[in-house]
Amino acid sequence: MSEASDAKHRRLQELVDDIVARLAKETERGEVADYIPELAKVDPNRFGMAIVPVDTGRAVVAGDGDVPFSIQSISKVFSLTLALEKVGEALWKRVNREPSGDPFNSIVQLEYEKGVPRNPFINAGAIVVADVIMEGLSPKDATNDMLGLCRRLAHDGSVYVDRNVARSERLTGARNRALAQFMAAEGNLRGSVEDVVTTYFNHCSIAMTCRQLATAGMYLACAGIPIGATDASINADRARRLMALMMTCGQYDASGEFAFRIGIPSKSGVGGGILAVMPGVASIAVWSPGLDAKGNSLLGTRALEELVRATGWSVFGRIPDRD
Numbered sequence: 001m002s003e004a005s006d007a008k009h010r011r012l013q014e015l016v017d018d019i020v021a022r023l024a025k026e027t028e029r030g031e032v033a034d035y036i037p038e039l040a041k042v043d044p045n046r047f048g049m050a051i052v053p054v055d056t057g058r059a060v061v062a063g064d065g066d067v068p069f070s071i072q073s074i075s076k077v078f079s080l081t082l083a084l085e086k087v088g089e090a091l092w093k094r095v096n097r098e099p100s101g102d103p104f105n106s107i108v109q110l111e112y113e114k115g116v117p118r119n120p121f122i123n124a125g126a127i128v129v130a131d132v133i134m135e136g137l138s139p140k141d142a143t144n145d146m147l148g149l150c151r152r153l154a155h156d157g158s159v160y161v162d163r164n165v166a167r168s169e170r171l172t173g174a175r176n177r178a179l180a181q182f183m184a185a186e187g188n189l190r191g192s193v194e195d196v197v198t199t200y201f202n203h204c205s206i207a208m209t210c211r212q213l214a215t216a217g218m219y220l221a222c223a224g225i226p227i228g229a230t231d232a233s234i235n236a237d238r239a240r241r242l243m244a245l246m247m248t249c250g251q252y253d254a255s256g257e258f259a260f261r262i263g264i265p266s267k268s269g270v271g272g273g274i275l276a277v278m279p280g281v282a283s284i285a286v287w288s289p290g291l292d293a294k295g296n297s298l299l300g301t302r303a304l305e306e307l308v309r310a311t312g313w314s315v316f317g318r319i320p321d322r323d
């Protein structure tokens with residue numbers, strides 16, 4: 001490593017350490033999701049952050065950045081990637097690409113729109129995506145395919161499915177079953193409702209650390225950049241489109257507000273994690289379990305806001321001399 005890149009690494013580490021130290025003192029941390037009982041057991045004081053810059057590939061990690069947490073809806077980015085690899089553009093006959101403006105588990109739009117979910121990042125959309133991944137496979141194999149992708153992208157074979165979280169989701173997943181039943185009634189589900197939701201719950205129950213998640217996001221951050229860290233099997237066009245969906249649909253019905261405040265594509269999960277990407281520059285993961293009223297990590301969002309303000313990162317125009 002050159003002196004310049006060492007210095008850059010140190011500056012970024014100091015910045016992230018400072019953000020983590022300041023937010024650790026916050027008393028207003030949001031509410032940990034409790035509709036999945038296993039998630040309610042997570043300590044709300046946890047806080048982790050990791051950034052992998054494209055130019056060095058060297059991870060900057062702070063706080064609880066090496067503690068695994070339930071990635072929940074962040075898995076929707078990876079499951080969409082896998083489904084697109086499997087069936088390509090045909091996927092878009094079964095799920096749309098518009099922001100929903102409704103909560104992540106809402107059923108009302110599905111009825112108006114005849115069982116075709118608004119986008120792949122709300123629960124109904126991800127359930128269809130799980131159905132696509134599962135076609136011709138058992139729920140176990142469809143889960144292993146996702147786990148394999150996450151491990152490959154994270155360069156880490158220790159990524160795992162948290163069986164306690166998966167069981168907890170299965171025991172309390174009436175609403176997700178209702179979404180699946182409704183889509184089955186409209187002819188937009190091929191597998192059995194129980195098999196499809198089991199696959200979906202397993203995908204949501206994958207546990208990763210911020211370091212693993214930020215590393216996994218490099219296939220997006222590096223889209224079109226031919227460097228070693230990029231996974232060549234996911235082409236740049238596809239990665240760019242995934243990021244467009246993250247920007248417009250990645251934060252449930254707060255996606256517009258998030259674009260306004262943060263300005264880079266991201267996907268959140270009710271486990272309190274957020275994966276965010278500054279294309280061509282860095283992949284970022286943050287975790288703070290307390291959520292705001294829309295289901296997004298309260299302090300995770302604050303951390304990203306402080307990060308982009310300090311670095312000048314935004315897809316709407318970068319301020320280069322700040323980072």
Ligand code: GLU
Pocket residue numbers: 071072073074104105123169176201204268269270271295
């Ligand atoms: N497994 C969660 C559910 O289906 C995912 C929700 C989320 O993270 O948005 O409710």
